Amino acid sequence: MNAPSAALRPETGAAGPLTVAQPYLIQQDWSAYSAEQHAVWAELVRRRMPQLLEHAAQEYLDGFHQIGLREDTIPNLADVNRRLAPRTGWNATPVSGFLPPDAFFEMLGARQFPTTTYIRSRESMQYTPEPDIFHDVFGHVPMHAHPVFADFLQHYGRVCARLMGDKDRLEKMGRLFWFTVEFGVIRQNGKVKLYGSGLISSHGEGTHVIEGRPQIRDFDLDLVLEQKFLVSEEQKVLYAVESFDQIYEAAQQAEKRLA
Numbered sequence: 299m300n301a302p303s304a305a306l307r308p309e310t311g312a313a314g315p316l317t318v319a320q321p322y323l324i325q326q327d328w329s330a331y332s333a334e335q336h337a338v339w340a341e342l343v344r345r346r347m348p349q350l351l352e353h354a355a356q357e358y359l360d361g362f363h364q365i366g367l368r369e370d371t372i373p374n375l376a377d378v379n380r381r382l383a384p385r386t387g388w389n390a391t392p393v394s395g396f397l398p399p400d401a402f403f404e405m406l407g408a409r410q411f412p413t414t415t416y417i418r419s420r421e422s423m424q425y426t427p428e429p430d431i432f433h434d435v436f437g438h439v440p441m442h443a444h445p446v447f448a449d450f451l452q453h454y455g456r457v458c459a460r461l462m463g464d465k466d467r468l469e470k471m472g473r474l475f476w477f478t479v480e481f482g483v484i485r486q487n488g489k490v491k492l493y494g495s496g497l498i499s500s501h502g503e504g505t506h507v508i509e510g511r512p513q514i515r516d517f518d519l520d521l522v523l524e525q526k527f528l529v530s531e532e533q534k535v536l537y538a539v540e541s542f543d544q545i546y547e548a549a550q551q552a553e554k555r556l557a
């Protein structure tokens with residue numbers, strides 16, 4: 299892949315301390331997880347990995363190993379960050395739960411990914427309405443080890459932070475997030491591969507794509523910004539990029555048009 303030159307990717311370095319998001323920051327008490335909770339993590343990973351080894355984007359699989367995720371235990375975020383931060387400046391930062399948009403975008407703009415520490419129970423193995431550490435860390439964080447994706451996500455957060463209060467434009471930006479970060483696919487070696495966290499972390503959603511049920515369109519920013527979606531239904535349309543440079547450039551274009 300041809301990474302854009304540094305001149306095109308100015309998002310580097312640490313941002314100032316968080317202010318809006320500050321009340322939501324917590325510590326992860328890793329020693330408090332029970333054996334049962336680690337077993338739930340292990341089962342979730344084991345259920346996803348065979349499919350992902352064949353159908354996930356190579357960058358996701360590389361990131362999984364680079365940040366030291368393990369199959370058998372819930373990740374200790376301090377350990378993840380010791381590996382992740384030197385690569386791209388990103389951290390998985392523990393938060394208390396769902397964040398309001400301004401806090402969420404502030405954190406993305408500071409290369410801090412809001413990460414829940416709670417893990418679903420065995421009874422809700424297939425589906426959890428609220429993101430948990432499996433969705434957030436297994437699903438999202440490996441991609442943050444990829445330099446271009448890392449820059450894209452920070453830039454995305456900064457653009458959205460500037461659009462606070464503009465409901466229509468934020469809704470369009472929400473579609474860009476949905477069809478990349480959450481439900482993104484990429485063409486690699488002639489095949490459609492998964493990289494969005496909603497596809498990575500959900501066996502049902504991942505299988506839906508692999509079985510060819512959603513229509514896969516070429517990524518086009520104009521179409522994505524207008525593409526409505528339902529959170530509660532399996533996706534009918536997805537947008538495939540050819541490289542991660544494309545989503546970085548899409549965030550730049552979206553900024554020009556909307557911010």
Ligand SMILES: [Fe+2]
Nearest residue numbers: 429480495496
């Ligand atoms: Fe997510």
